[in-house]
Amino acid sequence: MAQNGSTREPARRPGGRTARVRRRILEAAAELIARDGIGGLRYDQVAELAGVNKTSVYRNWPDRTALAVDALAAFSADAAPLHDSGDIDADLVDFLEALAAALSSPQGRALLSVVGAAHDNPDLRAVVDEAFAQRLTAVRRRVEAAIESGELPAVDCRLLVEMLSGPVHLLVSRGAREFTRADAQRITAIVLAGVRVTAAQDGAPAAGGLDGGEARPAGPR
Incomplete structure (x- = not known):
């Protein structure tokens, strides 16, 4: 048995x-x-x-x-994804709204709180840098697709990310009021309008990647 x-x-x-x-x-x-x-x-x-x-x-x-480091790295890996619907303006609005929600979470608030301390701590600095690098990579892929399709002129992707995400960080960190979709729409409209007008005035190329292509005329979409 x-x-x-x-x-x-x-x-x-x-x-x-x-x-x-x-x-x-x-x-x-x-x-x-x-x-x-x-x-x-x-x-x-x-x-x-x-x-x-x-x-x-x-x-x-x-x-x-x-x-x-581990607590914040686990959060930064999947915060604020950026999808491709074929409409760069709408996709960036969705991205900023998701970014605000992520930064408002406990993990996001923790990440914001260590930004200052990160200057004197290489390990924390690496976490902050990695969070930004992941965000930049996601936006870069979507922006490159938009440039290829003629939705955007050639643009410095890092500067674009900073112009878009800066107001989100400011509003969320101040905590005076909730970040809304209307905020995301307004920020996206102002930043992209500036990108398009500046490119048209400078005669900058618009397609073929971040470094080349034809300019897209500014104006209503």
Whole structure:
């Protein structure tokens, strides 16, 4: 007669408890950074908010900066995606609205709170730089497609991202009121109108990538 349970493998659940605990800890850390800043991050509070033992936090992140870096890096990887509907103006409006929502989340507020501290901390600086680089890459791909189709003239993509996202960061960080779709539409309309008019005045090329092509005349779309 076979022995019950003596050699049976334990059932494994997808992801497992370790992955779930790790995710709770990172979410808790981001929420506390948003509330107290990187300097106020305490392991006992992280553990309490995550519903885990403090040793679980120390075991995975013996260094507080490493915990903050992982918490913010996990957020920046999928914040504010940019889709291609064939209408660059509408796509950028959607992007700014998604960016505002992401920055208003606990992880987004945490990211904003460490921007200042990042100047003196190479690890945090790397997280901030990576968040911007991912955003720039997403916008660059969409802008290149818009230039190829003649929707936009050739443009400095980094400058375009800064002009579009700057007002979003300002409004969200001030917290005076909620960022609305109307804000996203107004910012996009002003920035893209300026890009198109400036390109027409300068005789700048419009198609064939960021560095070349034919100019698109300014005017109503």
